[in-house]
Amino acid sequence: MRRHLRLTFQTGECVVAELLDDEAPATAAHVWDRLPIEAPLVHGQFSGAEVFVLVDDPARLPAENLVQLPLPGELLYFYEGTESATAGPGPVEEIAFIYGRGVTLREAEGVPTHLNLFARVPGDWKYDWRAFGDACRAARRTPTVLRIERVVDVPV
Numbered sequence: 001m002r003r004h005l006r007l008t009f010q011t012g013e014c015v016v017a018e019l020l021d022d023e024a025p026a027t028a029a030h031v032w033d034r035l036p037i038e039a040p041l042v043h044g045q046f047s048g049a050e051v052f053v054l055v056d057d058p059a060r061l062p063a064e065n066l067v068q069l070p071l072p073g074e075l076l077y078f079y080e081g082t083e084s085a086t087a088g089p090g091p092v093e094e095i096a097f098i099y100g101r102g103v104t105l106r107e108a109e110g111v112p113t114h115l116n117l118f119a120r121v122p123g124d125w126k127y128d129w130r131a132f133g134d135a136c137r138a139a140r141r142t143p144t145v146l147r148i149e150r151v152v153d154v155p156v
Contacts, residue, residue, distance in 0.1 A: 003032065004057040004151035005075075006117055007097065009041075009144055017075055017119040024065040026116040027077045031095065032034040036149040043140040046107065049100030051136045052078070053146050058093035068105050070098045072125035072133070077116035089132070095113055095148065099136035100125065 003021065008014040019028045033046060037055060043087065044050035049072070060079045070104070078094040080087055083156045086108035124132055 024118040048103040052096040073121035075119035
């Protein structure tokens, strides 16, 4: 039995994701222990149909269950330290959500990167959770907040 997360926009759209404890145990445990997370949603600039929230107190985790070409519905963990010329003054941790096709994960300057895949929203992105995907797309123009929290009872 997998653990579950709920992602909810302040406008009400939500999805439930399954944690991939067996495939990314350190990342799944790290995210679970930090919940709930509520933060402004940022639309990615380099990768495509991707949104993310910044997480307080960034922590570098081991690489596990790495992907570079994620699928719609996947949740990913990203960490950037300060060693890059394009990095900010402090480290950054993000939880990213892929809401559409054609995403190729890239950092600043178009550098290919791989992220830890730690959770997945089941179903078809075009039909089963289209309203949530539309809300992700709208984040390019309209600021919004995303809440990520533990789900105790998942409806079957």
